[in-house]
Amino acid sequence: MRRRSLLLTVPAGLLTLAGCGDGSSDKAQPGDSPSAEASPTASAKVVDGPLPEITAGTKFGEKPTVAKGPGKPSTDLAVKTVLPGSGTSVAEGDYVQADYLGQIWDTAQVFDNSYDRGEPLVIRLQQGSVIDGWRIGLAGKKVGSRVEMAIPPALGYGSEGRPGIKGTDTMVFVIDVRDTFNGKSSAKGEEVAQSDAKLPEVGTNTDGKAPEITVPKADAPKKLVSQYILEGDGPEVKLEDKLLLQYKGVLWDGGKEFDSTYARGELAEFPLQQLIKGWQDGLTGKKVGSRVMLVVPPDLGYGDQESGAIPANSTLVFSLDILAKV
Structure with missing residues (x-):
């Protein structure tokens, strides 16, 4: 069975049978944020660091190895484009296809990664569909980029945390942006x-x-x-x-x-x-x-x-x- 990503705030609702032309919704409805601490704020500040070093798997598409966080993490969202891409820019509200690895700042304990599954994640960058650190931190990045970010609890899972992630943990992600899709996308076969x-x-x-x-x-x-x-x-x-x-x-x-x-x-x-x-x-x-x-x-x-x-x-x-x- 395919392992479910931790990035969703809560499981999204499913579609009803045969949603074409019958007035039913054509997309999954986003759920609520898991806690008040995880809800987005218009004033979320993005800073350059600090961020831990990527010590191995440094090429786009390679599973990275990431060191422990250096000292105390920022209370703001730290985002760095490690490898710049040249493709389409991702906008909030778009779907993004990405490989990623996530670990805990203090321990470097990996809690999730898509590289071992051999299948990238496709998720929408909108409130209620993905944690706010991703929603804010990936907006404006280009396809083909490798992005590293450190996400404080307020922009992740809040004080509730998740299995393997305490409510006080800052999460570190390395994300390879493979593609992006929106209402103007077409197949390219x-x-x-x-x-x-x-x-x-x-x-x-x-x-x-x-x-x-x-x-x-x-x-x-x-x-x-x-x-x-x-x-x-x-x-x-x-x-x-x-x-x-x-x-x-x-x-x-x-x-x-x-x-x-x-x-x-x-x-x-x-x-x-x-x-x-x-x-x-x-x-x-x-x-x-x-x-x-x-x-x-x-x-x-x-x-x-x-x-x-x-x-x-x-x-x-x-x-x-x-x-x-x-």
Whole structure:
């Protein structure tokens, strides 16, 4: 079982089944901060140090070894860009994909790291989704950067602490910022030929704008269609994954749009197992970083039930950009 990161303030709520076009939320709802001490303050001060030395694993992407903190830590948030990146800047409210190691200032005891799991964390930099030290300290950093920070309890888990982290502990993190995503993100895979005139054609633009979906004037297929439009090179999606997606859905009959993350300017976090069967079957096995076109027949969608702007017995067409596993 995948180990849960300590970075979340509390477990986020999950989505209801088949949240497309039925008026339900398309993203997990953030929980409350764990204590008053951990709540953000507009006056949080960011300083350059002190910070402990990184003694080994000094390259981006390598698991670091970090010394004990030198003397007393600052009561403010200490942040340093150890290795500057040249990619997109991270903004508060964005999702960030990062590898990290966290340890205690006084003892150098490591309490969590993603390097050993071999899977980076994807988390949103917003209040209630991540500890405030990360939310404040990573804003403005560029993809490709290694960032070190020392987070006082007030910007971490407060006086309550966490298992292995006392309420008086300053936490030290080394963070490799691998990617960032927001409502203007697109998949960046290799374009795949669309040669079947009986199937919809999906745009291949990667500018963050909604791709055009052109539905042919033909009978809808009776079986599920799942095809790459842009093929990425990330890991394959598993049924138990939670995905970060950019998507658009239209009706086969008439091509009318019924749902779109592009229109909302908000990405969607979906536990795949809680979605319509067409999405479960159509996305399982596809690669992260891809744009996938799905044609979902009624029996794998909403069947004979009307759902919001989706009439009963509708065949649905989706363009889905699989940005990351969350």
